[in-house]
Amino acid sequence: MLKLYPAKMPFFVPFIFPSLTYAKPDSNTKIYLTFDDGPHPEITPWILMVLKKYHIKANFFCTGANIQAYPHIVKEIIAQGHQIGNHTFSHVDAWRTSHKKYIHEISETDRLLQTAGISSKLFRPPYGRLTPGLIKKIQSLNKEIEIVMWSILMGDFSRFFVPDYAISYLSHHIKAGDILVFHDNAHSFPRLKQVLEPVINTLLAKGYQFATL
Ligand SMILES: [Zn+2]
Known part of the structure; x- marks a missing residue:
């Protein structure tokens, strides 16, 4: 069995891009669940139902296109006390997109969130890809912006x-402040569906709590 996932963020990345958030190490007993790429009309309500069942809070990094398509789900995410972050408008890859277009994608998504009455300072780049020049440009858009990467990539897309391996990996390697990435899209759902509740149960049994960023 190829054990590619879950995968920890390589230890050297935070040294190369120190102004990004990879974990919240002073978080005591908190773990941060994040769901990228939604909202999705069927999957997001399922995730919300699971989170509600366990009375826990999580974070959703949404694309502008999906925010525009499913505004009622965005409202529901907020109404249930979860956090929303910006994930560009059309899930663009920073390594293949001009700075101008990339910044426009972020601003357009921010505008949609603001129209919905949501102010979010959180941004996560699709594929975790950025460049030093683009990081500076994003941070100059708004000094408060927090670029959130992750400490553990679950690999639900793979x-x-x-x-079973994902659960046993987490029980051995998880630590307070870890930021976990899952995906809120049709491609990843068959795997997310199998693993979300077991992950929550395993971490609750170890005494962790779940929080918004
Ligand atoms: Zn994504």
Whole structure:
């Protein structure tokens, strides 16, 4: 069995891009669940239902296109006390997009959030890709902006994802302040569906709490 996922953020990345958030190490007993790429009309309500069942809060990094398509789900995420962050408008790759277009994608998504009455300072780049020049440009848009990466990539998008291994990996490697990435999209759902509740149960049993960023 190829054990590619879950995968920790390589230790050297925070040294290269120190102004980004990878974890919240002073968080005591908190773990941060994040769901990227939604909202999705069927999957997001399922995630919300699971979170509600356990009375826990999480973070959703949404694309502008999906915010525009499913505004009622965005409202529901907020109404249930979760956090929303910006994930560009059309899930663009920073390594293949001009700075001008990339910044426009962020601003347009921010505008949609503001129209919905949501002010969010959180941004996560699709594919975790950025460049030093782009980081500066994003940070100059708004001094308060927090670029959130992750400490553990669950790998729910991968055909090498094995639920039992993912759970046992987390029980051995999780630590307070870890930021976990899941995906709120149709491609990842078959794997997310198998693993979300077991992950929550495992971490609750270890005494962790779940929080918004
Ligand atoms: Zn994404």
